[in-house]
Amino acid sequence: MFALSLILAALLIVIDQCLKVVVNKNIDLGKVIEVIKFGDVKVFSLTHIRNSGAAWSIMAGKTWFLVLLPVIVCIAGIIYMFKIRKGSKLELISIAMIISGGVGNLIDRVRMKEVIDYIKFELINFPIFNFADICIVIGAILFCLSIVLADVKKSKAGKLDSEAVKDNG
Numbered sequence: 001m002f003a004l005s006l007i008l009a010a011l012l013i014v015i016d017q018c019l020k021v022v023v024n025k026n027i028d029l030g031k032v033i034e035v036i037k038f039g040d041v042k043v044f045s046l047t048h049i050r051n052s053g054a055a056w057s058i059m060a061g062k063t064w065f066l067v068l069l070p071v072i073v074c075i076a077g078i079i080y081m082f083k084i085r086k087g088s089k090l091e092l093i094s095i096a097m098i099i100s101g102g103v104g105n106l107i108d109r110v111r112m113k114e115v116i117d118y119i120k121f122e123l124i125n126f127p128i129f130n131f132a133d134i135c136i137v138i139g140a141i142l143f144c145l146s147i148v149l150a151d152v153k154k155s156k157a158g159k160l161d162s163e164a165v166k167d168n169g
Helices: 002-026 063-083 089-112 131-168
Strands: 032-038 041-051 115-121
Touching: 002 041, 002 063, 002 089, 002 115, 002 131, 063 089, 089 115, 089 131, 115 131
Parallel strands: none
Antiparallel strands: 032 041, 041 115
């Protein structure tokens, strides 16, 4: 499952980079394309911006940190994935998604010193984001879910073991 997780991460990185190429070539910097709109209410748009920071442009200009952090997280993630390679598939997939998102944005930061963002929800004041960001968030949610599920499974196994001891005693 370790190799499949790495393949999944690589595939997600390719998708992220391809989407960014399409945005870069087809949407002028700063242009907004309304995708979903109900009357005067904008819901979802595509727009092409560059972000030298993280969400809401925090840490803008701190490229060295925004390069170093995902490198460390990715290395730690790959090592962890290797250690649990025969473990939970959900956990492996979640880490692969986090790694893919980190690498996808890392490629932009190393190549251009900024990240291409293009997905915008108009209904709320939320940062414009990209596919790599989606991978990181979904991966983090799935990782938390895998921990909860593992804890529930362990708890149930512990109850079954204690019930078996009572039955035998």
